[in-house]
Amino acid sequence: SRSGPPSSKHGHGGHAKRAPPPASPVVPVAPQAAALVRATCNSTAYYDVCVSALAADPSSTTADVRGLSAIAVSVAAANASGAAQAAAALANGTAPLAAAAAGDGTVQALLRACAGKYGDARDALAAAKESMGQQDYDLATVHVSAGAEYPQVCKALFRRQRPGAYPAELAAREEALNKLCSVALDIIALLTSSPASNNNNS
Amino acid sequence: MKLDVNALRYLSKDDFRVLTAVEMGMRNHEIVPAELVDRIAGLKHGGTYKVLRNLLKNKLVHHDATKYDGYRLTYLGYDFLAIKTLVNRGVFASVGRQIGVGKESDIFEVATEDGTVLAMKLHRLGRTSFRAVKSKRDYLAHRRSFNWLYLSRLAALKEFAFMKALGDHGFPVPTAVDCNRHCVIMSLVQGYPLVQVKELQNPDDVFDTILGLVVRLAEHGLIHCDFNEFNIMIDDDEKVTMIDFPQMVSVKHRNAQMFFDRDIECIYKFFRKRFHLSSEKCEEQDGSDIDDDENSRPSFLSIQKAAGSLDKELAASGFTRKEQVEMDKYIDQNAEEESSDDDSTSEQDNEDGDDVAVKIGSLKIAEQDSAEVPDCTLASKDSNEPETFAKENETSTSCSGENNSINPSPSSNGDAKEPTESQDNDDSDDDSSDDPDGEDDDALAKQLNKQRKRAIAAAHGRRRPISSRNAYKYKGKGTMNSKIERQACKW
Numbered sequence: 001s002r003s004g005p006p007s008s009k010h011g012h013g014g015h016a017k018r019a020p021p022p023a024s025p026v027v028p029v030a031p032q033a034a035a036l037v038r039a040t041c042n043s044t045a046y047y048d049v050c051v052s053a054l055a056a057d058p059s060s061t062t063a064d065v066r067g068l069s070a071i072a073v074s075v076a077a078a079n080a081s082g083a084a085q086a087a088a089a090l091a092n093g094t095a096p097l098a099a100a101a102a103g104d105g106t107v108q109a110l111l112r113a114c115a116g117k118y119g120d121a122r123d124a125l126a127a128a129k130e131s132m133g134q135q136d137y138d139l140a141t142v143h144v145s146a147g148a149e150y151p152q153v154c155k156a157l158f159r160r161q162r163p164g165a166y167p168a169e170l171a172a173r174e175e176a177l178n179k180l181c182s183v184a185l186d187i188i189a190l191l192t193s194s195p196a197s198n199n200n201n202s
Numbered sequence: 203m204k205l206d207v208n209a210l211r212y213l214s215k216d217d218f219r220v221l222t223a224v225e226m227g228m229r230n231h232e233i234v235p236a237e238l239v240d241r242i243a244g245l246k247h248g249g250t251y252k253v254l255r256n257l258l259k260n261k262l263v264h265h266d267a268t269k270y271d272g273y274r275l276t277y278l279g280y281d282f283l284a285i286k287t288l289v290n291r292g293v294f295a296s297v298g299r300q301i302g303v304g305k306e307s308d309i310f311e312v313a314t315e316d317g318t319v320l321a322m323k324l325h326r327l328g329r330t331s332f333r334a335v336k337s338k339r340d341y342l343a344h345r346r347s348f349n350w351l352y353l354s355r356l357a358a359l360k361e362f363a364f365m366k367a368l369g370d371h372g373f374p375v376p377t378a379v380d381c382n383r384h385c386v387i388m389s390l391v392q393g394y395p396l397v398q399v400k401e402l403q404n405p406d407d408v409f410d411t412i413l414g415l416v417v418r419l420a421e422h423g424l425i426h427c428d429f430n431e432f433n434i435m436i437d438d439d440e441k442v443t444m445i446d447f448p449q450m451v452s453v454k455h456r457n458a459q460m461f462f463d464r465d466i467e468c469i470y471k472f473f474r475k476r477f478h479l480s481s482e483k484c485e486e487q488d489g490s491d492i493d494d495d496e497n498s499r500p501s502f503l504s505i506q507k508a509a510g511s512l513d514k515e516l517a518a519s520g521f522t523r524k525e526q527v528e529m530d531k532y533i534d535q536n537a538e539e540e541s542s543d544d545d546s547t548s549e550q551d552n553e554d555g556d557d558v559a560v561k562i563g564s565l566k567i568a569e570q571d572s573a574e575v576p577d578c579t580l581a582s583k584d585s586n587e588p589e590t591f592a593k594e595n596e597t598s599t600s601c602s603g604e605n606n607s608i609n610p611s612p613s614s615n616g617d618a619k620e621p622t623e624s625q626d627n628d629d630s631d632d633d634s635s636d637d638p639d640g641e642d643d644d645a646l647a648k649q650l651n652k653q654r655k656r657a658i659a660a661a662h663g664r665r666r667p668i669s670s671r672n673a674y675k676y677k678g679k680g681t682m683n684s685k686i687e688r689q690a691c692k693w
Contacts, residue, residue, distance in 0.1 A: 120229055134290065138215045139222060145242040146226035153230050185244070 034061075040068050044186035046179045053180060069187040070132055073144060076180040077125035080147060083173040084118035087111050087154070090167055107165050114154035114170060121150040121177065128184075137192045141185060148181035213260075213282070219243050220253040221283055224263055224273050225351070232349055233272030280351055281324055284385035293380045293387055294320060304446070306357070311390065321376065321391070325354040325361070325384040354384035362386050364424075364447055371422060373415065374443045391445055393437030396472075397430075404440060405477040409469070411442050413500065416465050420505040423453050429465040431472050453505070462502040470499070 037060060041050035053075045054060040060071055091111035128143035151174045158166035213221075223243035227234030240250040254273060257263045262279035266272050275283075288294060294312040301321070302309030312322045362381035365388060369375050377389035402408055412434060419426055426433075426447055433446040451458065473479045 117230075124226065136290070138219050141244050142219050142222045142226065142242060145244050146223070146229075149226070149238070149242055150229065 036065070037068065040065055040187055040190065041183075043190055044183045046183055049176075049179045050183045050187075053183060065187065065190055066132075069184065069191060070129065072180070072184040072187050073125055073128050073132065073140070076144070076147065076177060076184050077122055077129065079173070079177050079180055080118050080122040080125055080151075083151070083170070083177060084115050084122055086169060086173060087115035087118055090169070091115060104162075104165070107162055110154075110157050110162060110165075111167075113157055114151075117150045117154045118173075118177075121147040124150065125181075132188075137188050141188055141192070144181050144184050144188065148178050148185075151177055214253075216243075216245060216249060216253050217257060217262075218283070218286060219245065220250055221257060221262060221275070221279055223250075224275055224279070225283060228274060228349060228351060231272070233266045233269075233274050236271040236273060239273060274349075275351060277326060280354075280384060284324070284383040285322075287382045288380060288385065288387060291380065291382075294322070297322065312387065319390050320379060321388050323358075323361070323386045323388065325357045325386070327353040327357055351384065358384045358386050360450075361447065364450055368444070368447075373418070374441070375447075376443065376445060391435045391443045393435045393441070393443065395432055395445075396434040396436050397432050399436060400476075402436075402440060402477060405473065405479060408436065408440055408442065409473045409477075409479060412469055413466070415442070415444065416462070416469070417500050417505065419450075420453055420462060420502065424450050425453060425455065425458050425461045426450055426465050427461040430468045431476075453502075459502040466499055 037051060037054050041047045041054070044050045050072070054068055054071055056075065057071045060068060063071060088111075091108050091114075093108075124143045124147040128140040128147065131137070131140040131143060154170065155166065155174060220239065220243045223239050224234050226242050227238050231238070236251065236254065239254065243250045243253075245253065254263065254265075257279065258265055258273075260278075261276055262282060263273045264276050266274065285297065292315070295315045296313045298311035298313060298319070300308060300310050306325060306327050308324045308326065310322045310324070312320050314320065358381055362378050365375050365386070366378040369377060376391050379387040379389065381387070412429075416426065416429055426444075427450060428447070429444075433444060435443040435445050437443075451461065453462075455461070
C-alpha cells in the first residue's frame with residue numbers, strides 16, 4: 001500500500017522521530033507543499049513529530065490537509081502495530097532485553113496483555129482511517145482518541161503489579177504513539193473546524 | 203414493537219461520538235469511568251457530560267455509580283451504533299416490523315432505498331446465555347474483559363462468515379449482505395419455520411432433503427450442532443432453508459460425532475412424531491452394519507470429507523482463527539453443559555415420557571413469558587399464547603426440550619393457569635432462589651427490554667409506541683394450505 005514502505009522505514013528508525021528534516025533534501029520539495037506541511041504542523045502540539053511523521057510519506061508533498069491527516073493516522077497505526085509486535089516479542093523472550101522478564105510469569109502475562117492493548121490501538125486507528133474515508137471526522141476523532149487511550153492500560157497494569165519492570169522500550173513507544181495520535185487529532189480538528197467563526201488554533 | 207430508524211435522526215453527531223466513546227471504553231472497562239468517556243469523546247466545554255445525560259434519558263447508556271461515576275451501553279445503544287453504521291454504508295434505509303424473536307436474537311425487516319426488503323438480525327447473547335456463562339466461575343476468572351457486547355459481536359461475525367461461505371458452496375441459506383457489530387443483514391427468507399408446519403405435501407422428500415444437508419455439511423467439514431425444526435424454514439413449494447447456525451463446529455471437534463448423531467436424531471424424532479413417517483424410514487436403531495441400505499441412518503464415520511475447502515472460505519470471510527479461538531472458549535462451555543443436559547433428558551425420557559413432555563412445554567412457556575413480560579399492552583394476548591404454544595410442544599419432539607435445556611431461564615409468575623404448569627413454575631422459582639445471579643440477569647434482561655421501548659417512545663415524542671411481538675413467530679408471505687393459514691392467524 002501507499003504508506004507501507006515509508007511507515008516501515010519510520011518504524012525502524014526510531015531515533016529519527018525527533019530529528020528535523022534534512023536541510024538539503026535530495027528531492028526538491030515544492031515550496032507550496034512544504035509550506036502546507038509547516039502550516040499544518042504549526043497547529044499541532046508537537047511540531048517536530050508532525051513534520052517528521054509527514055515527511056516520511058512521499059505523498060505528503062502532494063497532499064491537501066485531508067490527505068495529511070490520513071497520513072498522520074496511518075503513521076500512528078503503523079507505530080501501534082510495531083509496538084504490538086515489540087510487546088509480543090518481549091513476552092515470548094525473543095527480544096534482546098527479554099532477559100529481565102525471564103522466569104517472571106507475571107511480567108510475561110503483562111507483556112502479552114500489552115501486546116493486546118497495542119493491537120486494539122492499531123485496530124482503532126484502522127477504524128479511524130475508515131471513518132476518514134467516509135469523511136466522518138467526528139467518528140475518526142473518537143477512534144484516534146481511543147487508539148491513544150488503550151496503551152495507557154498497559155502502563156497502568158505494570159504500575160499496579162510490577163512498577164519497576166515496565167520496559168523502557170514500551171515506555172518510549174507509548175510516548176511516541178501518544179504524540180502521534182495527538183498530532184493526528186490536531187490535524188483532523190482542522191478539517192472539522194469550518195471556515196466559520198470557530199478558531200481551534202490553541 | 204417497532205424499531206424506527208427515524209429515531210436515529212433525533213441523535214446528533216455528538217451523541218454518536220459519545221456513544222462510540224463508551225463503546226471504545228468498554229474494551230477495558232465493564233463500566234467506563236465518565237472521565238475516560240470524556241477523554242475519548244474529546245468534546246469541549248463539558249459537552250460529554252451533557253450528552254451522557256441525554257443518552258441516559260433515551261436509555262442508550264446505563265449509569266452505574268456504585269464504585270465510580272461510570273457508564274456502559276445498553277442493548278438499544280449498541281443497536282443504534284450498528285444501525286447507523288449500516289445506514290451510512292447504504293446497506294438499508296429504514297427499519298420495519300419485528301418478524302422474529304429467538305433465544306439470543308431479535309429479527310426485523312429492513313428496506314433498502316429501492317424498496318428491497320431484507321432481514322436484520324441483532325444478536326443478543328446476553329439475554330439468555332449470559333446466565334449460563336455466569337455460572338461458570340472459572341470462565342469469568344479468565345476473562346476480565348468479558349461482556350455481552352463482545353460475545354454478541356463474535357456471534358454475528360461467525361454467523362455472517364459461515365452464511366457467506368455456506369452460500370458460496372450452494373447450501374440453502376439466506377444471502378449474506380453485510381455485518382456490523384452484533385448485527386447481520388441477510389436476504390429475507392420466505393416461508394415458515396418447520397416447527398410451525400402441521401402438514402407437508404411430500405414429507406419423505408423434505409426429510410431426505412434435510413438429512414442430506416446434515417451429511418453435506420459434514421462432507422464440507424462442519425457439524426451444525428443445533429439442527430432442528432426451529433432452524434429450518436420451508437416455503438409453499440417445500441423448499442428448505444437453513445436459517446440459524448450459532449454453534450457450528452468443525453468435524454475435527456472432539457465431540458463432532460456426538461453432535462452429528464444428535465442432529466440426525468433430532469430430525470428423525472421430529473419427522474416421526476410430526477409427520478408420522480413410517481418406521482422403516484425412521485427406525486430407532488442405526489443400520490450402520492449395512493452401508494448400502496437406503497433406510498440406514500447416516501454414519502459420521504462414513505462421511506467423505508472435502509479437504510478444507512470451507513476453511514479457506516471462512517478465512518477469506520474474515521472469521522479468523524483468533525475469533526474462532528475466542529468463540530471456542532464460549533462454545534465449549536455450552537457444549538459441556540449440553541452434554542450434561544442430554545444425559546438428564548435421556549434419563550427422564552426412559553422413566554416417563556409424558557412428564558418429560560409436560561416439563562418441556564413449561565420450560566418453553568417460561569422462556570416465552572420471560573421474553574414478553576415487558577410488553578404490557580399484550581397482556582390479554584399473552585394469556586392465550588402460552589397455552590397455544592404448550593399445545594404445540596405436546597406434539598413436538600424432545601429436541602425442543604433440549605433447546606430449552608441449553609439455555610434455561612427462570613419462569614415468570616402470574617401467567618400459569620393449569621395446576622401442572624403451576625407446579626413446574628414453583629420448581630423454576632426454587633431454581634431462581636438457588637442462583638441469585640441468574641435471577642439478577644433475568645431481571646436485567648427484562649429491564650433492558652423496557653428501556654428499549656421507553657427510549658424509542660421518547661425518541662418519537664409519544665408516551666408509548668404501538669408494538670406487537672410474538673416469540674418464535676415468523677411472518678412469511680403466502681400460505682401452504684388452509685390449515686397452515688389458520689395456524690399462522692393464531693400467531
